[in-house]
Amino acid sequence: MPETRAAVKKLLKDGVNPNFIRRKFTIEAIKDTDIIKKENLMTSKQILQYKYHLLRKERGFCGDAESLQNYINSLSAKEKRFILAYKPQKCNTKIGDRGFDVLPDSDDLFVYGFQTDRQLKLLEEGASRILCIDSTHNTNRYGFYLFNLLVPDEFGKGFIVGQFLTNKLTKDVMILFFKIIKDRCPNLRVNAVMTDDDKTTWPAFEYVFHCSDPNLRPRHLLCKWHVVRAIKKNCINRIKDNKLRKEVFGKFIVLLGLKSSTEFGIGLSNFLKDLRHMKGLTSFMKYFEIFYANRCSKWAMCFRNFYHANTDTNMFVESYHNKLKRNLNRRSNARVHDLIKLLHEMEAERWLELSRRRLVGEPHVDFQTNSDNRHQKGVLISVNLVNKVSDTMFEVECDKLEGKYFVTRVSPKCMLPDHCYYRCSNLSCSGLCSHLFKCTCEDSSTLCKHIHRVYSLSMCEHDVHCELGINYSTNSSQTTSNECNDYLDSNNNVILDNSRPNNFQTPPSMPVKFSPNQKMALQPRLFKTTQNKNRKRSLVLNKPDIIEHSFLKKKMLESTSHNITILEEDGNSIDGAQLLTSTQSNAHSASFTEPITNIESARKPLNIDDFYITLLELKSLDLHISEDEEEKLKQFDRFFTKGWLFDSVIDLFIHINVKNNNDDSLLISSLYSQIIIEQLKISNNSQFELSKCVERFPIEDYKSYSNIFIPCCINSHWLLIVVKVREKKIIFFDLYN
Numbered sequence: 001m002p003e004t005r006a007a008v009k010k011l012l013k014d015g016v017n018p019n020f021i022r023r024k025f026t027i028e029a030i031k032d033t034d035i036i037k038k039e040n041l042m043t044s045k046q047i048l049q050y051k052y053h054l055l056r057k058e059r060g061f062c063g064d065a066e067s068l069q070n071y072i073n074s075l076s077a078k079e080k081r082f083i084l085a086y087k088p089q090k091c092n093t094k095i096g097d098r099g100f101d102v103l104p105d106s107d108d109l110f111v112y113g114f115q116t117d118r119q120l121k122l123l124e125e126g127a128s129r130i131l132c133i134d135s136t137h138n139t140n141r142y143g144f145y146l147f148n149l150l151v152p153d154e155f156g157k158g159f160i161v162g163q164f165l166t167n168k169l170t171k172d173v174m175i176l177f178f179k180i181i182k183d184r185c186p187n188l189r190v191n192a193v194m195t196d197d198d199k200t201t202w203p204a205f206e207y208v209f210h211c212s213d214p215n216l217r218p219r220h221l222l223c224k225w226h227v228v229r230a231i232k233k234n235c236i237n238r239i240k241d242n243k244l245r246k247e248v249f250g251k252f253i254v255l256l257g258l259k260s261s262t263e264f265g266i267g268l269s270n271f272l273k274d275l276r277h278m279k280g281l282t283s284f285m286k287y288f289e290i291f292y293a294n295r296c297s298k299w300a301m302c303f304r305n306f307y308h309a310n311t312d313t314n315m316f317v318e319s320y321h322n323k324l325k326r327n328l329n330r331r332s333n334a335r336v337h338d339l340i341k342l343l344h345e346m347e348a349e350r351w352l353e354l355s356r357r358r359l360v361g362e363p364h365v366d367f368q369t370n371s372d373n374r375h376q377k378g379v380l381i382s383v384n385l386v387n388k389v390s391d392t393m394f395e396v397e398c399d400k401l402e403g404k405y406f407v408t409r410v411s412p413k414c415m416l417p418d419h420c421y422y423r424c425s426n427l428s429c430s431g432l433c434s435h436l437f438k439c440t441c442e443d444s445s446t447l448c449k450h451i452h453r454v455y456s457l458s459m460c461e462h463d464v465h466c467e468l469g470i471n472y473s474t475n476s477s478q479t480t481s482n483e484c485n486d487y488l489d490s491n492n493n494v495i496l497d498n499s500r501p502n503n504f505q506t507p508p509s510m511p512v513k514f515s516p517n518q519k520m521a522l523q524p525r526l527f528k529t530t531q532n533k534n535r536k537r538s539l540v541l542n543k544p545d546i547i548e549h550s551f552l553k554k555k556m557l558e559s560t561s562h563n564i565t566i567l568e569e570d571g572n573s574i575d576g577a578q579l580l581t582s583t584q585s586n587a588h589s590a591s592f593t594e595p596i597t598n599i600e601s602a603r604k605p606l607n608i609d610d611f612y613i614t615l616l617e618l619k620s621l622d623l624h625i626s627e628d629e630e631e632k633l634k635q636f637d638r639f640f641t642k643g644w645l646f647d648s649v650i651d652l653f654i655h656i657n658v659k660n661n662n663d664d665s666l667l668i669s670s671l672y673s674q675i676i677i678e679q680l681k682i683s684n685n686s687q688f689e690l691s692k693c694v695e696r697f698p699i700e701d702y703k704s705y706s707n708i709f710i711p712c713c714i715n716s717h718w719l720l721i722v723v724k725v726r727e728k729k730i731i732f733f734d735l736y737n
Helices: 002-013 018-025 044-059 064-074 098-102 117-126 171-184 201-208 224-238 242-257 261-277 282-291 315-327 336-359 367-379 449-468 481-490 492-499 546-556 577-585 599-603 615-619 627-636 647-661 670-682 687-695
Strands: 083-087 111-114 131-136 145-152 158-166 192-195 219-222 386-388 393-397 404-409 437-439 605-608 611-614 665-667 707-714 717-724 729-733
Touching: 002 018, 002 044, 018 044, 064 336, 083 098, 083 158, 083 171, 098 171, 111 171, 111 336, 117 145, 117 158, 131 315, 145 171, 145 315, 158 171, 158 315, 158 336, 171 201, 192 201, 219 224, 224 242, 224 282, 242 261, 242 546, 261 282, 261 546, 315 336, 367 449, 386 449, 393 449, 404 449, 437 449, 611 615, 611 647, 615 627, 615 647, 647 665, 647 670, 647 707, 670 707
Parallel strands: 131 192, 192 219, 665 707
Antiparallel strands: 083 111, 111 158, 131 145, 145 158, 386 393, 393 404, 404 437, 605 611, 707 717, 717 729
């Protein structure tokens, strides 16, 4: 019916959900009647078709690129100032920096960026706390990225201060983004920058906002959540043993949360030492040393002892991305024009929310902790320093530097109970809120320490005036604040009774129908009974619990021979490379051999049962020698390699074992086996050469031995061949197979 179609279209224009419209004309319309009309048979598909035609009429029946161009052309001159850059594909830049036209593959580049005046103002205010930067995808069918700049406001909520929509996030493109922001706000001072651990965002930002003064240089912080996720992923992929994987991840979580730089230095030293000593951690150790050990100031919590709005993760931006994709119904938007309109609407809604919080006087995010501190400071003010000037005004004397302040009672009771957020949680200031008093001091809080002191004494005046005899004149008694607090603590019931309204009624006590120690019956609940047996379960790596965390922390901070000292920050961010260098320089403490000081002792052969071996060959078995000592040994012998197993070491080791067993076994030197192997390689394993090699070792000479040990090295890999002469068996020992 025409009336029904008109009503549906009107509701769609007002932004009503199509499912709600369908329920209104179908299910709710037939609740009280059995008569079904044509409009009651409306389907969701029909309503979506109405919505589609309305959108097409609004766009002008044109493509996405033309629709976006028409939208920009329809903006006024004032509204066009908000567009930072606009470059359509296959065209030159129409708004903004012309540098986009000279970039590689600029013909395919798409850029759209905007920033309103209120976003610019909030950027100047919030960047002094911290600037969060991140991008997201899957917001449109073209695969364009949405690049966001966000700052936390004074209420602990994130506010977008700049957005760019582009199909390329290279370093050159991002440099132009930040250059546009800097040109629009040349005096912008950024305290800290929070990013993910990507390779383009921070280098581009540092290139544009680099400052020669280290005190004014922005600090780069990595998102704690992304760091933990990267370590967890590499623990799962690089460490095969599940128990060892859990232990390494738990130790890193403890190391990440250490607040003292001294404890962090000890913990990092022990963590790297464990990675080197434990088997199966070589791959993870290399990953950690490359990506994290030399950048400790970016991810360790002990280096974040400066003001950064208590922001350790990029969850402000992630929360915005979640809200955006929820508005998109978790699907990629079909048109860029609709996405841009949605971004503008979300920015306007967020501004209205921020304005409402400011108008109603909602407390700042750090109010509660500061309120407790101010209450404690107010309690310490002596009663003699508080003088009553009039019924509504009090004078509070402080030290000579602060002077005198006047506290005025504005209202006998709170006139805005529904919008009263500033309250003191302490019992001695029960009922105190920000709408009752005003003070002339310079404290930015509406509940300063002077207000806390006056209000607590006013409660004493009303409740216990006759017992304490408090007088606010200059000739007041010498009652101390501690006496007032002691009395308040012992008369809590009196204060609570006076703080209740006159019509307050105590609820009747409920009859007890069961024993106090009787267990409650379990309530019925629903539970899942079927599972998908074919579903692959991914490896789960959880953070250590409180007990395990305490145990790992105690273990990591045990006394160690690594004497590492971390200097506190003096304006500049400390680079964690110093920690790694100090750790490597002290690595000889884990070595089991003494350092070689001169070349004569290194090359001097030692005679052990007619086997000759040098200290250099023995030193190669020590995997924990420092890099400096390794370089020095290479100067003595350029063939020296840490971890290499020399043939003389192999021969001596087998000889000692054969000698200790006291059996009739024979060792054939690895030199002979190596000569035979090389000769066979040259002759391509010919039968003639093989027979010649066998002739060198006549069988009659070895029949008297029970075992013959033949070590041989093939492709830098040692094998051991054991010939059981009497049993006529040959056994191969290979560690890899």
